[in-house]
Amino acid sequence: MNAAAIETRRSEALDNFHTRGMPHRRFEHWRYSDLRAILDAGQVAQSGTAKWQVESVPDGVELFDLAAPAEQAPEWVVRYLGTVGNRPTMKEASLAFADGGVALRVTRGRKSAAPMRLQISSTGNVRLLLVLEDDASLTLMETHASDAGLLRNVGVEIVLGSGASLSHVRLAPSAPKSITVEHIGVTEARGACYRAHFANFGSRLSRTELHILLQDVGAEAHLSGVMVLGGEGHADVTSHIEHVSGGTRSTQLFKKVAGGKSRAVYQGKITVREGANGSDSWQTAKALLVGDRAEADLKPELIIFADDVKCAHGAAVGDLDPESLFYLRSRGIPEREARRLLVRAFLEEAVEPIEDGGLRAAVWREVEEALSRAMVIVR
Amino acid sequence: MSMLEIKNLHVTVGGKEILKGLTLRVAAGEVHAIMGPNGSGKSTLSYALAGREDYQITQGGISYRSANLAAMSPEERAAKGVFLAMQYPVEIPGVTTLNFLKTALNAQRRARGESELDAMSVLKLVRQKAGTLQVSEEMLKRALNVGFSGGEKKRLEILQMAVFEPVLAILDETDSGLDIDALKLVADGVNALRAPHRAMLVITHYQRLLDYIVPDRVHVLAGGRIVAEGGKELAHELEAKGYAHFAKEPA
Ligand SMILES: Nc1ncnc2c1ncn2[C@@H]1O[C@H](COP(=O)(O)OP(=O)(O)OP(=O)(O)O)[C@@H](O)[C@H]1O
Ligand SMILES: [Mg+2]
Numbered sequence: 304m305n306a307a308a309i310e311t312r313r314s315e316a317l318d319n320f321h322t323r324g325m326p327h328r329r330f331e332h333w334r335y336s337d338l339r340a341i342l343d344a345g346q347v348a349q350s351g352t353a354k355w356q357v358e359s360v361p362d363g364v365e366l367f368d369l370a371a372p373a374e375q376a377p378e379w380v381v382r383y384l385g386t387v388g389n390r391p392t393m394k395e396a397s398l399a400f401a402d403g404g405v406a407l408r409v410t411r412g413r414k415s416a417a418p419m420r421l422q423i424s425s426t427g428n429v430r431l432l433l434v435l436e437d438d439a440s441l442t443l444m445e446t447h448a449s450d451a452g453l454l455r456n457v458g459v460e461i462v463l464g465s466g467a468s469l470s471h472v473r474l475a476p477s478a479p480k481s482i483t484v485e486h487i488g489v490t491e492a493r494g495a496c497y498r499a500h501f502a503n504f505g506s507r508l509s510r511t512e513l514h515i516l517l518q519d520v521g522a523e524a525h526l527s528g529v530m531v532l533g534g535e536g537h538a539d540v541t542s543h544i545e546h547v548s549g550g551t552r553s554t555q556l557f558k559k560v561a562g563g564k565s566r567a568v569y570q571g572k573i574t575v576r577e578g579a580n581g582s583d584s585w586q587t588a589k590a591l592l593v594g595d596r597a598e599a600d601l602k603p604e605l606i607i608f609a610d611d612v613k614c615a616h617g618a619a620v621g622d623l624d625p626e627s628l629f630y631l632r633s634r635g636i637p638e639r640e641a642r643r644l645l646v647r648a649f650l651e652e653a654v655e656p657i658e659d660g661g662l663r664a665a666v667w668r669e670v671e672e673a674l675s676r677a678m679v680i681v682r
Numbered sequence: 683m684s685m686l687e688i689k690n691l692h693v694t695v696g697g698k699e700i701l702k703g704l705t706l707r708v709a710a711g712e713v714h715a716i717m718g719p720n721g722s723g724k725s726t727l728s729y730a731l732a733g734r735e736d737y738q739i740t741q742g743g744i745s746y747r748s749a750n751l752a753a754m755s756p757e758e759r760a761a762k763g764v765f766l767a768m769q770y771p772v773e774i775p776g777v778t779t780l781n782f783l784k785t786a787l788n789a790q791r792r793a794r795g796e797s798e799l800d801a802m803s804v805l806k807l808v809r810q811k812a813g814t815l816q817v818s819e820e821m822l823k824r825a826l827n828v829g830f831s832g833g834e835k836k837r838l839e840i841l842q843m844a845v846f847e848p849v850l851a852i853l854d855e856t857d858s859g860l861d862i863d864a865l866k867l868v869a870d871g872v873n874a875l876r877a878p879h880r881a882m883l884v885i886t887h888y889q890r891l892l893d894y895i896v897p898d899r900v901h902v903l904a905g906g907r908i909v910a911e912g913g914k915e916l917a918h919e920l921e922a923k924g925y926a927h928f929a930k931e932p933a
Contacts, residue, residue, distance in 0.1 A: 625736075630772040633732045634782075634842065635760035635790035644785065648776025 305381065306373040312385035316395035320344070323392045335568040335600045336510050336539045338393075342454060342482055347393075350454045351427035352402040358420040363413030364441070369430055370403035379434055380406045387432075387460035388488020388514040389543075397428040397458030397486070404430030404458075409439035411464070418442040418472075418659055426452030426481075431459040435467035437492075442470040444662055451481035451506070459487040463495035465519070470498045472662045473511070476669060477504040477676070479534060484510045493519035500657050501528035501557075502666045504673045505536025505565060513542040517551035517582075526555045527656040531670055532565035532597070533677035539568035546575040546582040549609070555586035558653040560646055561597035562677030570602045571616070577608040585615040591649055592622060593642070593678055639678075646674060683748055685710045685881045686850060690742035693723075693730045700726040702906035703742065708850075708899075711878040715892055715917065716885045718903035719925045724885045725769050727903070728854045731883075732766040733759050746850065760786075761793035763849030767839035767856045769885075774826040779838065782826045783808055783845055790846060811844040815867055832859035840871045851875065852883045857891040869894030889921040902928045 325347070326332075327339035352370075360366050367380050376384070384406065385398050409415060413436075421443060423429060435441060447455070463469060475483060483506040489497050501511055515524045530538045544553045559567035569588040590599030601618035623645050631641035650670060657663040686708040693701035700723045708714050718724055730737045731744065733756035744751040751759060774782070787807075788798040799807070812822065815837050827835050836856050843851055853872070857865055872882065872895050884895055892900075892914060900917050902910040902925070910916065910928045920928070 624772075626772050627774050629732075629734050629756060630768070630774065631782075631786070632756040633734075633760055633766055634786040635757050635793065635846070636786050637757045637789060637793075638755070640785070640789065641757075644777055645774070648774065651776045 306376055308381055309373045309376065309384055313399055316385065316390070317399040319390060319395045320392055320399055326392055332541055332570060335566065336508055336537070338482070338484075338508060338510070341508060346453060347396050347428070347456065348400055350400070350452070350456070353423055353427040353429035353455050353457070354425040355405050355429060355431070356422045356424070357405065358422075361415040361417065361419055363410055363415060364419065365408040365410065367406040368403065369401070369406055369432075379408055380432060383434060383460060383462055384430070384432055387462055387490050388516065391486055391512065393456055393484050394458045394486035394488070397430055397456050401428035401430045401458070404432070406432040406434070408434040409436060409441050411436040412438045414440045415442070418444045418662055420444045420446065422446050422448065423455070423457060424448035424450055426450070426455055428456045428458070431457065433460070433469070434462045435464055435469055437464040438466040439464065440468040442659055442662075443472070445471065445473045447475040447483070449476050449478040451478045451483050454482045455484070457485040459485065461487065461489040461497070463489065463491045463497060465492040466494045467492070468496045470658055472500045472502070472657055472659075472666070474502045474666060474669060475504060475509065477536060477673060478506045479536060481506050482508045485512070487511070487513045489513070489515040489524070491515070491517050491519070491522035491524070494521035496523045496525075498525045498656070498658070500666070501526070501540055502669060503528065503530045503538040503540065504669060505530070505532040505534070505538050507535075507537065509538040511540045515542070515544045515553070517544065517546050517548060517553065519548045520550040522548065522551045524553045525656065527653045528557045529650050529653050529666070529670060530559040530561070530567050531673035531677050532560070532567055533562045533594070533673065533679065534565060535563065536565040539570070541568070541570040543572045543574070544584065546573070546579040546584065546609075549578065549580040549582060551579065551582050553584040556653050556656070557588040558650050559588070559590040559599055560650065560674070560677055561590060561592050561599055562594035562679065564594065564596040565677070566597070567599045569600070569618070570604070572604040572606065573614065575607045575609045575612050575614070579609045580611050582609065583613045587616070588618045589649075590620045591646065592620065593646065642678060643674060646678065684708055685747055687745045688742070691730065691739065691744065692741035693726055694738045694740050695726060695736065699740070700906055701730065704903070704907050706901060706908060708881045708883060710881055712898040713876065713882045713884060713895060715897040715900045716883060716903050717887065717900065717917065717920055722904045723906045724903055725854055728766050728852045728885060731852055732756055732764065757789065757793070760846075761790045765843055765846055765848030765851045767836075767843060767851070767853045769854040769858070771827050771835040771839055773828045775828050777826050778823060779826050780805070780808065780822040783842065787845060808841075808845060812841055815841050815844065815871055817841050833861060833864050836860055836868065837864060840868050843875065844871055847875065849879065850881050850883070852885070854885045855887065857886055857888060865891065866894060889917045892917045904928060
């Protein structure tokens with residue numbers, strides 16, 4: 304395989320993008336996020352390339368700048384770039400149109416304890432490739448600047464070798480005027496583990512889409528996330544986890560708070576493929592509506608082709624419990640503070656899974672700020 | 683003027699009139715007991731006093747220390763010293779008991795223009811009160827009322843009363859579900875708060891509690907009104923004869 308392979312994949316991606324056209328609400332999985340209504344293919348093609356920045360590269364982590372000529376790409380970049388996970392339209396666009404991005408590799412057995420920070424900023428398409436070799440581990444904090452302009456479209460590929468372990472926290476602050484799309488493809492070998500948290504605070508249209516392949520025995524994926532939306536904010540997390548092999552495990556816990564006229568979306572599809580016997584999965588999504596005109600669409604979905612499979616799912620949209628609210632107020636806690644307390648309590652369970660204390664605190668800070676916007680009481 | 687004056691109170695819940703002209707006066711320094719059959723409106727009265735929004739006052743009024751209580755929000759009432767120990771305390775996952783106590787105490791203090799207490803001072807205060815009520819450190823760390831037994835919930839209500847030191851305490855069947863020892867603990871807690879500037883309204887089904895918390899007056903609530911009142915001996919009479927005898931008599 305050589306550099307030409309990358310060019311081939313890029314031109315395929317371009318073809319796919321043009322053939323399929325912009326996703327819109329009649330596409331099954333874009334029902335609640337009508338991208339075509341606010342963006343056309345030309346705008347995607349001409350949006351430029353978004354920027355990335357890595358604060359410091361830890362020992363044992365190799366970095367390749369995808370803006371460099373393809374001939375300079377190391378073997379692992381050539382092997383994986385453009386191949387991980389399925390190839391949805393907007394992900395193809397990021398491959399076809401991005402003039403850059405970053406590829407990172409953690410070499411075999413290297414364990415990087417301190418979180419590595421990756422910041423995405425500016426407008427346009429950008430690509431990310433993350434390869435963890437066997438038994439390597441890494442904590443990645445992916446933060447987004449709110450200067451996304453018209454569109455930021457990120458294509459992420461993650462390859463986890465056997466026994467590799469990645470903790471991924473994605474924090475996207477509110478960008479009310481922008482369209483922000485991110486596709487994350489993950490493939491996991493035997494005994495690999497992907498833990499990810501998605502904190503979304505709303506864009507004009509925000510779509511985070513995951514496709515995770517649990518390829519081999521013992522592979523695990525644990526997703527959690529919070530959304531706090533206000534104004535006319537929108538955020539959509541759509542996941543598809545495929546249990547390809549038996550003895551694989553996945554869990555998902557998403558909590559959403561929607562105020563104002565915002566819209567919170569979760570679609571979680573789990574496929575247990577033929578032969579993936581003894582797989583175990585559960586997913587829960589809960590939304591709290593704190594605005595009269597806010598909306599939440601929660602859609603868990605299970606497709607099972609195997610035996611002896613444990614799957615559980617649930618979804619619930621609700622209001623703050625009036626009895627709890629009265630109890631707190633009758634103890635002297637003012638209504639506004641009591642509501643905040645209850646909302647925080649609601650979200651807690653979904654923030655807790657973030658293992659790194661510093662990252663957890665960073666997410667809470669954003670949550671607090673977003674709550675002030677989301678919980679404006681209109682009377 | 684009495685501390686609490688309830689005049690001809692009519693309260694509607696879910697479109698149904700529950701209190702139908704209830705009149706009651708409680709002077710500072712006094713403890714009054716309210717007894718009455720199931721569904722007669724005792725809890726409704728307690729919620730109306732604490733300010734639950736879905737309990738609509740359609741006629742009559744409540745004055746508390748010469749102010750119109752009905753016009754105040756629940757939090758305002760709490761800051762002004764009204765405390766209701768609920769018949770069914772609410773479970774609140776995700777909020778630890780200790781953090782709740784601190785938040786509530788400081789919110790009340792803030793509303794009264796007093797300085798807030800730091801975490802250490804609150805902890806000290808709570809620990810001291812919790813000790814006498816046998817509320818364990820472990821319970822304080824757990825989410826508020828979540829998974830607490832019936833009796834533990836009641837003890838926690840009384841712990842709150844001890845921490846907030848209210849002016850008017852309303853105890854709605856705090857004795858139900860308590861074992862004998864806990865009943866004595868709770869009664870001691872209540873008696874410790876008896877003071878010339880405080881008043882208490884104790885709702886109960888059982889004479890037994892009133893052996894420990896001796897009331898100045900006993901009222902019988904039936905069909906949404908007070909139908910009889912008297913001294914502490916009235917409780918004994920009720921125990922002997924039941925409510926049927928009183929229900930028809932006007933107050
Ligand atoms: N939301 C509601 N809608 C309609 N009726 C209600 C509602 N809440 C309470 N009630 C009714 O009001 C009446 C009085 O209830 P309340 O709880 O005040 O009785 P109580 O005297 O405290 O009874 P108990 O001794 O069983 O505690 C009952 O008949 C009850 O069913
Ligand atoms: Mg009752």
